[in-house]
Structures are given as structure tokens and as C-alpha cells.
Amino acid sequence: HPATHRQAEQPAVHIGVLGYKGSEAAHHDWSPVTERLAATLRPYRFVLDFFDYTGLAEAIRHNQVDFVITNGGQYVALEAEQGVSRIATLDSPATDAAAAVGSAIVVRADRTDLATLADLPGKRLAAVSPDAFGGYLVAAREMQRQGIDHESAFAERRFVGFPMSQVLEAVRDGSADVGFVRACLLESLAKAGKLRLDDYRVLAPRQAPGFPCLLSSDLYPDWVIATTPATAH
Numbered sequence: 001h002p003a004t005h006r007q008a009e010q011p012a013v014h015i016g017v018l019g020y021k022g023s024e025a026a027h028h029d030w031s032p033v034t035e036r037l038a039a040t041l042r043p044y045r046f047v048l049d050f051f052d053y054t055g056l057a058e059a060i061r062h063n064q065v066d067f068v069i070t071n072g073g074q075y076v077a078l079e080a081e082q083g084v085s086r087i088a089t090l091d092s093p094a095t096d097a098a099a100a101v102g103s104a105i106v107v108r109a110d111r112t113d114l115a116t117l118a119d120l121p122g123k124r125l126a127a128v129s130p131d132a133f134g135g136y137l138v139a140a141r142e143m144q145r146q147g148i149d150h151e152s153a154f155a156e157r158r159f160v161g162f163p164m165s166q167v168l169e170a171v172r173d174g175s176a177d178v179g180f181v182r183a184c185l186l187e188s189l190a191k192a193g194k195l196r197l198d199d200y201r202v203l204a205p206r207q208a209p210g211f212p213c214l215l216s217s218d219l220y221p222d223w224v225i226a227t228t229p230a231t232a233h
Contacts, residue, residue, distance in 0.1 A: 016067070018071060021162070066231045089223070106178065
């Protein structure tokens with residue numbers, strides 16, 4: 001087929017994306033980027049590849065991706081360990097690029113025994129990964145600030161992997177008492193009709209000027225697009 005033949009002849013540029021909401025949602029979020037690039041940088045063909053934290057780091061290590069889109073926390077590690085180099089930060093009309101990523105520490109709304117972070121020791125935690133930025137490390141830092149050791153405080157720490165919605169499912173069905181998720185995940189899933197906000201409550205709530213979502217933490221810079229050592233110059 002002529003179109004298929006032309007596509008095969010186009011040089012492919014692979015962009016590795018941290019798919020914390022799952023590959024389908026990540027494709028919806030990031031495909032406009034590749035469409036814009038393809039329209040302006042002919043004859044290149046841009047391909048999105050979706051990974052979890054470990055998979056993205058491995059793909060860079062094995063020169064399988066030319067660019068990477070990930071959160072600020074993983075970017076810092078990848079810069080130090082693998083020499084990736086940032087070229088742009090996501091600029092969203094809804095948030096300040098310098099203060100856009102945070103954590104929500106979530107329990108079921110009917111768990112009246114869980115009112116503050118001091119109630120969490122001895123409980124069961126669900127999160128995507130111990131390496132997750134908004135999905136673990138930022139929330140863990142808030143616990144450390146209150147003198148609670150996030151590594152030893154919980155009776156169980158269960159890391160469920162992507163998509164991050166699995167953390168909220170564990171909280172909802174009672175297999176976890178508390179979940180760490182990236183701030184705004186609750187709101188995006190509620191908007192998509194996949195959960196009811198009233199079924200959940202965010203512990204240690206705080207407000208940040210201009211930030212539209214429930215929040216338990218400080219805010220950090222938004223997502224980064226970076227070149228990898230495999231990028232052709």
C-alpha cells in the first residue's frame with residue numbers, strides 16, 4: 001500500500017512518556033504533541049511509547065527513545081544517572097508551570113477514624129511505586145515533616161503500578177486504608193465519570209493560589225520534555 005510504504009520510509013522519532021494514567025489516557029494527553037511535531041518537522045514520524053518508571057529508565061538506558069516526557073522528580077534522577085537534558089517544561093493554562101505537581105493523600109470519605117496524617121501509622125497504604133514523584137515521594141515528604149517515617153509507619157505498603165487509578169480503587173474497596181496519588185487525578189477521573197469526589201476525602205488539605213485541585217503537599221515544577229543520549233543532533 002503506498003501510504004504504508006511512505007510511512008515506513010519516514011525516519012521515526014520515539015518519544016518515551018511516563019504513562020501514570022495508563023497508555024490510553026496518556027495517548028489522549030500527548031498525541032497532540034506528536035501531531036504538531038509531525039506537521040511542522042517533515043519528513044519525521046513521531047511515535048509515542050508509554051512506560052512505567054522502571055520501563056522508561058530502561059528504554060533510555062538501551063537507546064530505545066530519542067526524547068522523554070516525564071515529571072520533574074524522575075527528570076532529576078534521569079539527568080543525574082543517564083544524562084538526559086531538558087529542553088522545555090509543560091505550560092498549562094490551568095496552573096503555573098513552576099508550581100503544578102503535588103500529592104493528594106486520600107482516604108474514603110466514611111473513614112471517620114482517619115482525620116489527620118497522625119492517624120496513618122499502622123494502616124495500609126496503596127501507591128503506584130516508591131519512585132513515583134507526585135504519586136509517592138511528595139506525599140512521603142509531608143509525612144516526614146510531621147515526624148512520621150513513611151517507610152516504617154505503615155502496616156503494609158502496596159505498590160500497585162500504573163494506571164494510578166488502581167490506587168483509588170484499592171482505597172474504595174477497602175484493601176488499602178489510604179492512597180497516595182498525584183494531585184488532580186481525583187478531579188480528572190470525576191470529570192470523566194469514573195468516580196464520585198464525594199466518596200473520597202483528602203487528608204492534610206491545603207490551598208495553593210491558582211491551583212484548582214485538592215492537595216496535601218507543596219507544589220513542584222510541571223512535566224519536562226528532554227533529549228536523551230540517543231537523540232540525533
